[in-house]
Amino acid sequence: MVNRALGAPRLSGPQRLPEHAVASDSKGQVQPLIKAGDSRWADNAFFLAMLVCGFSVLALVGLILYELIAKSSLSWHAFGWRFFFRSEWDPVNDQFGAFPFVYGTIVSSILALIIAVPLAIGVAVFITEMSPRRLRGALAFTTELLAAIPSVIYGLWAIFVLVPLLRQYVQPWLARYFGWTSLFQGPPYGIGMLAAGIILAIMVVPIVSSITREVMTAVPQQQREAVLALGATRWEMIRTGVLRNARAGILGGIILGLGRALGETMAVTMVIGNRPEIAKSLFAPGYTMASVIANEFTEATGDLYLSSLIEVGLALFIVTVIVNVLAQLLVWTVTRGTPARSHA
Amino acid sequence: MPEIVTASADFAAAPISLWRRTTNSLVTLAAATAVILVLLPLAAVFGYLVYKGIGSINWAFLTQTPKPVGESGGGMANAIAGSVYILLIASTFGVPLGIGAGIYLSEYGRGSRFGNLIRFTADVLNGVPSIIVGIVAYGLVVLTQGHFSALAGGVALAIMMVPTITRTTEEMLLLVPQAVREAAYGLGVSRWRTTLSITLRTATSGVITGVMLAFARVAGETAPLLFTAFGNQYWNWKLGQPTAALSLQIFTYAISPFDEWHRQAWAGALILIVLIVVSVGAVRLAANRGMLKGAN
Numbered sequence: 001m002v003n004r005a006l007g008a009p010r011l012s013g014p015q016r017l018p019e020h021a022v023a024s025d026s027k028g029q030v031q032p033l034i035k036a037g038d039s040r041w042a043d044n045a046f047f048l049a050m051l052v053c054g055f056s057v058l059a060l061v062g063l064i065l066y067e068l069i070a071k072s073s074l075s076w077h078a079f080g081w082r083f084f085f086r087s088e089w090d091p092v093n094d095q096f097g098a099f100p101f102v103y104g105t106i107v108s109s110i111l112a113l114i115i116a117v118p119l120a121i122g123v124a125v126f127i128t129e130m131s132p133r134r135l136r137g138a139l140a141f142t143t144e145l146l147a148a149i150p151s152v153i154y155g156l157w158a159i160f161v162l163v164p165l166l167r168q169y170v171q172p173w174l175a176r177y178f179g180w181t182s183l184f185q186g187p188p189y190g191i192g193m194l195a196a197g198i199i200l201a202i203m204v205v206p207i208v209s210s211i212t213r214e215v216m217t218a219v220p221q222q223q224r225e226a227v228l229a230l231g232a233t234r235w236e237m238i239r240t241g242v243l244r245n246a247r248a249g250i251l252g253g254i255i256l257g258l259g260r261a262l263g264e265t266m267a268v269t270m271v272i273g274n275r276p277e278i279a280k281s282l283f284a285p286g287y288t289m290a291s292v293i294a295n296e297f298t299e300a301t302g303d304l305y306l307s308s309l310i311e312v313g314l315a316l317f318i319v320t321v322i323v324n325v326l327a328q329l330l331v332w333t334v335t336r337g338t339p340a341r342s343h344a
Numbered sequence: 345m346p347e348i349v350t351a352s353a354d355f356a357a358a359p360i361s362l363w364r365r366t367t368n369s370l371v372t373l374a375a376a377t378a379v380i381l382v383l384l385p386l387a388a389v390f391g392y393l394v395y396k397g398i399g400s401i402n403w404a405f406l407t408q409t410p411k412p413v414g415e416s417g418g419g420m421a422n423a424i425a426g427s428v429y430i431l432l433i434a435s436t437f438g439v440p441l442g443i444g445a446g447i448y449l450s451e452y453g454r455g456s457r458f459g460n461l462i463r464f465t466a467d468v469l470n471g472v473p474s475i476i477v478g479i480v481a482y483g484l485v486v487l488t489q490g491h492f493s494a495l496a497g498g499v500a501l502a503i504m505m506v507p508t509i510t511r512t513t514e515e516m517l518l519l520v521p522q523a524v525r526e527a528a529y530g531l532g533v534s535r536w537r538t539t540l541s542i543t544l545r546t547a548t549s550g551v552i553t554g555v556m557l558a559f560a561r562v563a564g565e566t567a568p569l570l571f572t573a574f575g576n577q578y579w580n581w582k583l584g585q586p587t588a589a590l591s592l593q594i595f596t597y598a599i600s601p602f603d604e605w606h607r608q609a610w611a612g613a614l615i616l617i618v619l620i621v622v623s624v625g626a627v628r629l630a631a632n633r634g635m636l637k638g639a640n
Contacts, residue, residue: 039534039536042534042536042537043534045536046535046536046539047452049444050444050445050447050448050451050452052444053440053441053442053444053445053447054445054449054453054459054462055462056445056506057465057469057510058465060506061465061469061472063480064472064477064480067479067480067483068480071479118378119381119382120378120382121378122375122378123375123378123382125375126375126376126378126379127379130375130376139379143382146382146385146386148560148620149389149564149617150564150565150591150617151564151566152566152594152598153564153594153613153616153617154389155595155598156594156598156613157388157389157392157393159599160392160396160606161388161392202385209382233360233365233367233368234368234372235368235371236368238371256471259471263471263472263473263475263476264473265473265474265475266566266567266595270598290473290475290567293478293479294567294570297479297482297570297571298570298571310479313476316473316475316476317472317473317476320471320473320476321468321471321472323471324467324468324470325468328464328467
């Protein structure tokens, strides 16, 4: 691995030799060393092509923003900020308000984080600090495999396995013992906010745990040894020596997971029930910003209807960008000393 | 003579209290439980895929187009082909663009402000929800063409491939030692030739891994295809026409009320997973065996 701290010398390819740089052969005739000629033209063309590719990344984000803003202006002019606080979603009368979707997105994502974060941190702690060395790679690989399963397959599994399970066993149990909190009330459909939260949690765990592992690995080994030398138990060492030093990065991982949960579409659409309602109970069906776009975009007949859906998309885009930027910065504060790794 | 200092050994063994030991064991137990709780759904998903899917995969499923509601039989051949088709279109756009941007970042933009901006934007693009990308591809291609099309689906997936490929390509190229580049320059090789035939070549297996990561990520994507490729009950090879895709078909069948379609959804999901795992595995194997492993 290159030690980047040393800094590589900047070279710009072979330079043209000055006039006097010539060699003579045995007969005393002067021969130029380089016959291939000038590569400056090709070099510049290549540089330009790569620059265009690099620039295209910027252009893509700009394009996304432009498309969303341009195509949602109709709805923006019609409703303004109120769009996000109105609960009415009535395509027949051209009345649109996104509040139920915003609510559903926030509740399902937070529910997912509540379930996923302790699990993900537990997994990361186990893999980096507790597991036998031989198991480590295998466990890391398997948890990351969770991220490779397509969203639609999670949705399929949730419809036919998770939802019946919730309906028959989990929800009646929750209602009996925790019904008094009013979070677990009403008929156990299976489908609803709770199912969405659980399936999102499963999808978020690999992200949070892989970032947590990354930032925990970035904590210097001496830190652990020092705390252990003071007589700490393993857990005390992890708590004071590792987790405390990595907390900014772990928070970054959690926020990155939040970003994923906010924008997740298919699995949620398949189990959340798709009803623009605001209910206190987690058993009730809901709707999210991403799933309303997925469900209604192709059926949106009026211009205002389509524009409103795109405005929902614009809001989702802006929120996820902010969340991701924040997460990147937090992770970066912990890992900047160590070489970057891909966590795609 | 200096005085010899001795320390008494009293400080050595303050025993760890029962409370601290118990907490330690409990936390270890909790962490192990978390691992099990996380692996459980993974096993359940794969288990159900195989259990439900394998019985429904037969020759008809792999060679026929869907039958109308109520008739049993039929298959997803057009959807499988459609997925491959859309992915090929996406790779045609996405792979060169992503690799080019990666080359720019590692070979030209290292440390420069513009390079950092691009790197940061790529990370942002990576976090954009896929459904948003679908809206954009709809606006760009579908509205221009006037109808849903395979091209629109390909463009949507290409946009999603670019950031992953860019970042992994950059990281892999950065692993190639500077000395390798200098050696090429020393032989009089021009800079563009060095980048393509020496640097990129050395990092080939890593770059391919990145491309496959991106490929696997978009292969199962459904949301951006909903209003771009749209889906189709019949065969289609035209760029400008709506095309079936495996993920779309799984979605449609899963939320339908018909048992026969549910069965096919499971089979389709199994095929999709196998497709992803096999293509990624095969390319990685080839890259590890055949290519120069480079200096890392």
